[in-house]
Amino acid sequence: MEKITDFKVDENLRHIAFIMDGNGRWAKQRGLDRPEGHKVGVKVFERVANTCFDWGVEAVTFYAFSTENWKRPPAEVKTIMSLLSFYIDKCGDDLIKRGVRFRMLGDKSALDAGLRKRIDSIEQRSKHFNKTLNVAINYGGRDEIIHACRLLAQSGEEINSESFSRALYTEDCIDPDLVIRTAGEKRLSNFLLWQASYAELYFTDVLWPDFSDDDLKNAINDFYSRRRRYGGL
Numbered sequence: 001m002e003k004i005t006d007f008k009v010d011e012n013l014r015h016i017a018f019i020m021d022g023n024g025r026w027a028k029q030r031g032l033d034r035p036e037g038h039k040v041g042v043k044v045f046e047r048v049a050n051t052c053f054d055w056g057v058e059a060v061t062f063y064a065f066s067t068e069n070w071k072r073p074p075a076e077v078k079t080i081m082s083l084l085s086f087y088i089d090k091c092g093d094d095l096i097k098r099g100v101r102f103r104m105l106g107d108k109s110a111l112d113a114g115l116r117k118r119i120d121s122i123e124q125r126s127k128h129f130n131k132t133l134n135v136a137i138n139y140g141g142r143d144e145i146i147h148a149c150r151l152l153a154q155s156g157e158e159i160n161s162e163s164f165s166r167a168l169y170t171e172d173c174i175d176p177d178l179v180i181r182t183a184g185e186k187r188l189s190n191f192l193l194w195q196a197s198y199a200e201l202y203f204t205d206v207l208w209p210d211f212s213d214d215d216l217k218n219a220i221n222d223f224y225s226r227r228r229r230y231g232g233l
Contacts, residue, residue, distance in 0.1 A: 004213040008056045013223060015059040016052055017134075017176040017199070019191055020045060022183030022207030024076075035079035040209040042083045046091065049133055051213055053100060055220075059132040059173055061105070063191045067140035070110075084137060085115050092122040101129040105169040106139030107147075132173055141193035144169055170195055178223045180216075182208045200226055 020041060027037030045062055052060045065080055095102050102122045111119075148167035157163050166172070176192060176199045184205040188196065202219045204211075 004217060007217055009220060013057065013177050013220065015174050015176045016057055017061040017179045017192055019063045019181035019189060020208040021181060021185055023209060025183060026207040026209040034076050037209060038079050038083055042087060044209055044211055048211065048216060051216060053098065053131055061134035061136065061176060063136045065137045066190060067138055067143055088118050088122060095126055095133065099129045100131045100133050101126045103132060103134050105134050105136040107143065110138050134170065134173065141190045145194060168194060178202060180219050182206050182211055
């Protein structure tokens with residue numbers, strides 16, 4: 001798959017979020033078990049993240065595992081968690097070298113203690129970088145909002161748009177300008193419900209393991225074809 005190297009975004013597109021859908025269907029179409037689709041999908045995730053940063057995007061967020069995904073078959077859940085662990089071990093130093101901040105969005109308490117420790121380590125080591133890679137694990141938008149409400153209630157801080165945004169998992173990260181969902185579904189599925197309020201939404205039938213640089217470029221060009229009024233004229 002040819003990589004596009006001569007494409008750049010401008011200041012109007014600073015943050016892209018992805019709902020990576022279709023790994024299981026991709027595997028089924030090829031007579032493979034669903035976990036095999038996730039193994040290919042994580043490679044696409046890594047490539048797409050690097051491409052976004054190469055093209056000048058400041059922040060990239062990936063919906064990797066929702067609070068509802070625990071209902072999936074245990075073997076599939078185990079594969080996803082193993083792939084996450086592998087990625088943290090493999091790419092932690094690479095992110096540091098590229099000057100990218102890593103942050104996990106979601107409730108860490110359900111994760112293995114060893115994995116939590118490694119995630120905390122890379123988050124601390126990379127926290128001073130300007131580029132940001134957010135990976136949503138055990139994440140749900142409604143749970144995030146409830147979590148933020150509890151934090152503000154406990155702190156006694158005045159509740160307004162700014163304080164609420166700071167209480168979210170994304171904290172000081174800019175809101176997404178564009179949300180891309182693969183595999184044909186046309187909904188947010190409990191993803192970044194507060195942050196994506198004014199994001200442009202782009203849906204494609206392409207399954208995530210097949211998502212290419214050309215597909216990403218098409219989504220970005222579609223973004224630039226839209227007029228963003230934010231309620232004004």
